Amino acid sequence: MIDRLRSLPGFHPDLRWIALLAPRRTVTPRSLPVLRTLTRAIRGKDPDVYVLEPGVAVRWFxxxxxxxxxxxxxxxxxxxxxxxxxxxxQDDALCRRFAEELGITVASVEYRLAPEHSYPVPVEDCSRIYEWLTRRPDVDASRIAIGGASAGGGLAAALAFRARDREIPPPVFQLLVYPMLDDRTGAGPRHTRLWDERSNRFGWESYLGAADRSEAVPARRDDLGDLPPAWIGVGSHDLFFAENREYADRLASAGVPCGFHIVEGAFHGFDLVASRKRVAQGFFDEQCAVLADALGVRRSRGDLGEC
Known part of the structure; x- marks a missing residue:
């Protein structure tokens, strides 16, 4: 076991044991029903919940x-x-940490899933909740950030285009955590974990259906101008590393301020499966720092526990 651990190529020291045990992929057509059953069993932290329609809701922190x-x-x-x-x-603890660390309201989106609900349904669900959020009297509509992780980051990026193209009140910032942005991504780093090319192909095919990919896929959009400032964080061992770096470069070239944060030796979703590790805590800290700056708030620096 120790020899196998030492042979792991370039993983962050905090993540080597987890990388040794973690699978390369999490979802396939066969495993999807099992994963959905497991996630339905997640109880969360019992926040207030607002149901806009069946399958579309907001968890409120x-x-x-x-x-x-x-x-x-x-x-x-x-x-x-x-x-x-x-x-x-599944993100209740994370959302509670954002709320308490930054002193902000966090609205966590329940959207409908593919393949039963392919594009544009998930984006429309997110857009509807975003517009609902801008109309609330307890929210300053000029100080709303949008964000998400993995596919959630991809939906946040798509939502930024929606707000721009439909003249919805724009968010002030995009927090894109190893976002899923490009259906063309094939093989990535050799030693990925949790999300590989096969999972990626299945996810995108399920989501896109017969959609126009030049519109539905954020990385395929030609015009990235006039989008909100962004931050993208990703591990060097993540399948999405190259597509995330390219998207950050394209945003900057279009005049959109974009920070790009690399976590050396980290794989996809590392902060979820290793939330107690220092590398995950540092990743969360960086996200809080950029959100605090974008929203004009001061951080509490309290002891917030773990995700």
Missing amino acids: RPSTARGDEPGPALLWIHGGGYVFGRAA
Whole structure:
């Protein structure tokens, strides 16, 4: 076992044991029903829940420092799952940490999943909740950030285009955590974990269906101008590393400020499966720092526990 551990190529020291045991892929057509059953069993942290329609809901997190209905900044958060599985409750602890660390409201989106609901349904669900958020009296519509991880990051990027093209009040920032942006991505780093080329192909095919890919896939969009400033964070061993770097470069070339944060030796979803590790804590800290700057808030620096 020790010899196998030492042979792992370039994984971050905090992640080597997990990388030794973690699978290369999580979802296939065969495993999808099992994954959905497991995620349905997630209870979450019992926040307030607003149901807009069957399958479309908001899990609502207000910081303990909130003052009644006084309007304040907010984060619209979108969960990951390759567009085909997952639910908002899986990120309850993370959303609570964002709310308390930054003193902001966090609205976590429950959207409908592919392949039963292919594009544009998931994006429309997110857009509807975003517009609902902008109309709330306890939210400052000029200080809303959008963000998400993996497929959630891809949906956040797609939502930014929606807001721009439909003249919806724009978000002030995009927090894109190893976002799933490009259906053309094939083989990535040799030693990926949790999400590989096969999972990626299945997720995108399920999501896109017969959609126009030049519109549905963020990385295929030609015009990236006039989008909100962004931050992209990704591990060097993530399948999405190259597509994320290219998207960050294209945003910058289009005049959109974009920070690009690399976690050396980290694989896809590392912060979810190793949330207690220092490398994951540092990744979360970086996200809080850029959100605090974008939303104009001060951080609490409290002891927030683990995701």
